[in-house]
Amino acid sequence: MQKAARMSQPARPPGRPREFDMETALDRALRVFRERGYHATSIGDLTAAMRLATGSVYKAFADKHAVFMAAFERYTALRQEQTRNAAARGENGRERLRQVLLSYVEHSQGIEGRRGCLVVGSAVELSAVDPVVAARVSAQLKTNESFIAGLIREGQADGSIPGHVEVDATARLMICITQGLRVVGKARLPLDGDRLVAIAMKLLA
Numbered sequence: 001m002q003k004a005a006r007m008s009q010p011a012r013p014p015g016r017p018r019e020f021d022m023e024t025a026l027d028r029a030l031r032v033f034r035e036r037g038y039h040a041t042s043i044g045d046l047t048a049a050m051r052l053a054t055g056s057v058y059k060a061f062a063d064k065h066a067v068f069m070a071a072f073e074r075y076t077a078l079r080q081e082q083t084r085n086a087a088a089r090g091e092n093g094r095e096r097l098r099q100v101l102l103s104y105v106e107h108s109q110g111i112e113g114r115r116g117c118l119v120v121g122s123a124v125e126l127s128a129v130d131p132v133v134a135a136r137v138s139a140q141l142k143t144n145e146s147f148i149a150g151l152i153r154e155g156q157a158d159g160s161i162p163g164h165v166e167v168d169a170t171a172r173l174m175i176c177i178t179q180g181l182r183v184v185g186k187a188r189l190p191l192d193g194d195r196l197v198a199i200a201m202k203l204l205a
Contacts, residue, residue, distance in 0.1 A: 033068060035116070065132075072133070075119075083103060108181040113185030165204055
């Protein structure tokens with residue numbers, strides 16, 4: 001597994017100047033991976049989306065898998081920032097968690113919803129056959145769950161969430177809800193966000 005992980009890192013000769021902005025290129029690549037999935041995306045699809053010559057892609061990455069892993073890291077970093085920004089809008093633990101759920105609803109609708117979540121897509125398509133991706137998916141879900149558990153504990157500390165709420169089990173159920181929202185959004189089913197979030201918040205009663 002470690003060997004596979006090393007092979008998936010960007011491979012560029014030392015000292016050679018990069019000819020493109022990496023973050024912009026990865027943002028374009030991850031849109032393709034989110035919409036089509038890993039197996040249905042070709043190097044040709046990636047070079048077209050990234051607006052790069054094939055040679056430029058191979059100078060920066062060992063193969064398609066390396067592009068995917070770099071895009072995955074970029075995606076999870078961006079989503080973590082969005083989630084934390086959403087939580088920051090709340091005045092206490094309960095409200096911060098509600099804002100996080102509303103953020104998931106927002107990103108599960110419209111263009112973002114149709115593109116889907118790269119973590120969810122990777123879990124479904126690759127986790128059973130790619131141990132490197134499986135490890136990253138598991139780590140990301142645990143990170144998300146830990147963040148939600150932290151918000152529940154904050155709520156219990158500030159009195160906005162009852163002390164009898166089981167933190168770990170509730171955080172796990174919240175992860176099931178948030179990831180389920182992304183699946184429903186990918187399937188283009190309508191979401192009554194305020195109502196769904198209100199029901200989910202009853203878990204904290």
